[in-house]
Amino acid sequence: MSPRARTGAADAPAPRTSGSTAAAIGAKDAAPTTPAPRGRRPRDEAGGPVNRALDVLDLLGTPGGPSSLGVVEIARQLGRDKSQVSRLLKLLADAGYVDREPGSLRYRIGTRLFAIGATAVERRLRDEADAAVAREAALLGERVDVGIRSGGSVMTIASAAPDSELRAAGWVGRTGPLSCTATGRALLFDLDTAAIARVIVPEGLGPAGPAAPRSLDELVSRVADERRRGWALARHETDRGLLSLGAPVRDSSGAVVAALGVSGPESRVDPVLDEVRAAVLRAAYDLSRSLGAGAVSSAGRATARAGPPGQNNEVSPLSTPPAPERGAS
Known part of the structure; x- marks a missing residue:
C-alpha cells in the first residue's frame, strides 16, 4: 500500500523526499502477502524490521517446536513474504542469532543467542x-x-x-x-x-x-x-x-x-x-x-501439572515430596 493510499490523499503525489521514499519502502516491505495463521500474532508493524526479527526468533525458539524451520514455513507461519523472510534470516545468520543448516535452507536458533541467554x-x-x-x-x-x-x-x-x-x-x-x-x-x-x-x-x-x-x-x-x-x-x-x-x-x-x-x-x-x-x-x-522455570519434574521433564509446593502429587523439586526419611544419610 502506498503512502498516498494510507493517508487518504489519493490525488496528491507523494513528496519527493528521502523520508517519503523510506516510508514507501518500509510500507512495501512490511506488507504481508498471506494472513498469519491463527494463534500467532505478529508484532505491531510500528517496530519495523526489529519486530519482524523478533517474530522470527520467537518462532524458531518455540518450546516443543521443531529444531529448525525452512524459509517457506517461516514465511507461512508469520504471514510474511518469502523474500522478505529470506533477507531477514541472512542478516540474523550473519550476526550469529540464527544458524543455517549445512546444505539446506533450514534455520535454527544460533549460538550467540545461547551465549546471551x-x-x-x-x-x-x-x-x-x-x-x-x-x-x-x-x-x-x-x-x-x-x-x-x-x-x-x-x-x-x-x-x-x-x-x-x-x-x-x-x-x-x-x-x-x-x-x-x-x-x-x-x-x-x-x-x-x-x-x-x-x-x-x-x-x-x-x-x-x-x-x-x-x-x-x-x-x-x-x-x-x-x-x-x-x-x-x-x-x-x-x-x-x-x-x-x-x-x-x-x-x-x-x-x-x-x-x-x-x-x-x-x-x-x-x-x-x-x-x-x-x-x-x-x-x-x-x-x-x-529464572523463568515453569513446571518441571525432578528429572527435568516439563509437566503442566506441577505447581508451587503442595499443589499436586508429583514428587518434584518444585513441589512438596513425602515426609523425609530421618534415617537417610
Whole structure:
C-alpha cells in the first residue's frame, strides 16, 4: 500500500523526499502477502524490521517446536513474504542469532543467542540468590547457601547466616565435593550414570565424613533415590554431627543450574527437619521461577501439572515430596 493510499490523499503525489521514499519502502516491505495463521500474532508493524526479527526468533525458539524451520514455513507461519523472510534470516545468520543448516535452507536458533541467554541466567541467578539466602537464613536460623557445579565440585555463589551466627560471606567462592554435600548431589539430578561418572571420576569422590558414599556405584544409587523424592539429605557426610539438605534450582529449560541448601548441627536441624525441608523446597521453587522455570519434574521433564509446593502429587523439586526419611544419610 502506498503512502498516498494510507493517508487518504489519493490525488496528491507523494513528496519527493528521502523520508517519503523510506516510508514507501518500509510500507512495501512490511506488507504481508498471506494472513498469519491463527494463534500467532505478529508484532505491531510500528517496530519495523526489529519486530519482524523478533517474530522470527520467537518462532524458531518455540518450546516443543521443531529444531529448525525452512524459509517457506517461516514465511507461512508469520504471514510474511518469502523474500522478505529470506533477507531477514541472512542478516540474523550473519550476526550469529540464527544458524543455517549445512546444505539446506533450514534455520535454527544460533549460538550467540545461547551465549546471551546463559549470561542473562547467570547474572539473574547471582542477584536472586543473594536475596534468597538472606531471607531463608533469617527464617530458619541456619546457614543457607546457593551453589553451582564447577567441574567435579560445588562452588558457593551466595551464602548467608543468621545474625546470631558467624557471618557467612567467607563461604562465597569456596568449593566442596559434589558427592557428599546436599547441594552437590542435587546438582547431579539431571545426570545419568555415565554423566555422573564423567564428572566424578577425574577428581574422585574427595575427602568425606563417616556416612559419605565410598564408591561411584553408591553415589549413583544415592543420587537416584534423592532424585525421585526431589531433594538431597547429607548426614555426617562431610563432618560428624553436620546435617544438610538441598534442592535443585532450574532455569526456563528445566535444566538444573544451581542448588539451594541449608546446613547446621544435627542437634538443631533434625528436630525441625520437616520444616527445613519445606522451606528449602519453597526457596528453590521461588528461585527457579525467578529464572523463568515453569513446571518441571525432578528429572527435568516439563509437566503442566506441577505447581508451587503442595499443589499436586508429583514428587518434584518444585513441589512438596513425602515426609523425609530421618534415617537417610
